[in-house]
Amino acid sequence: YNEMSAGKIENALIAENQSKTGSAIYVKDTANKNSTKITNTTITKNEDSTSTSSPVSASKTTNVIEIVNSIIAGNTRNQAITASGVTVSYSLIGDDSKGRFYISKSNVQNTSISMDSIFKDVMNKNYQLKAGSFAVNKGNNSYVTRQEDLIGNDRIYKGTVDLGAY
Numbered sequence: 001y002n003e004m005s006a007g008k009i010e011n012a013l014i015a016e017n018q019s020k021t022g023s024a025i026y027v028k029d030t031a032n033k034n035s036t037k038i039t040n041t042t043i044t045k046n047e048d049s050t051s052t053s054s055p056v057s058a059s060k061t062t063n064v065i066e067i068v069n070s071i072i073a074g075n076t077r078n079q080a081i082t083a084s085g086v087t088v089s090y091s092l093i094g095d096d097s098k099g100r101f102y103i104s105k106s107n108v109q110n111t112s113i114s115m116d117s118i119f120k121d122v123m124n125k126n127y128q129l130k131a132g133s134f135a136v137n138k139g140n141n142s143y144v145t146r147q148e149d150l151i152g153n154d155r156i157y158k159g160t161v162d163l164g165a166y
Helices: none
Strands: 007-015 025-028 035-044 056-059 064-068 086-089 092-095 100-103 119-121 126-129
Touching: 007 025, 025 035
Parallel strands: 007 035, 025 056, 035 064, 064 086
Antiparallel strands: 092 100, 119 126
């Protein structure tokens, strides 16, 4: 939850939370026009109990939410993001109810992408990228500010940053 201040989420795993509004991230701003930046973050398996919410939600958004090099997939609501003022780039956004995934707001139209094809072991809560995952080497290196990922591996490996926290 972030209210009336600038926020930064980087190199993070946000998983298995429950809420009525914004199970993973909720941004509220009345007039300050602050921004929240989400970079190299994996947001998965979060549950919203209302039909109008999503894992990334915002109200009174005079602010901007920027999502870069991230994965938002496998959450309980049809929409991954319910907020205005959101920009998404170099990110994998999942709409699991329809079997579609989007990258940088463009429909990839690839139904062969699934949670099990992205992550190593979803059943055992291992959200590291699987070898050959669609999210490998799909990021933008210019947004990388840390040398290591969430578990200490090189953030940039084989020339291009991966999407998500690992």
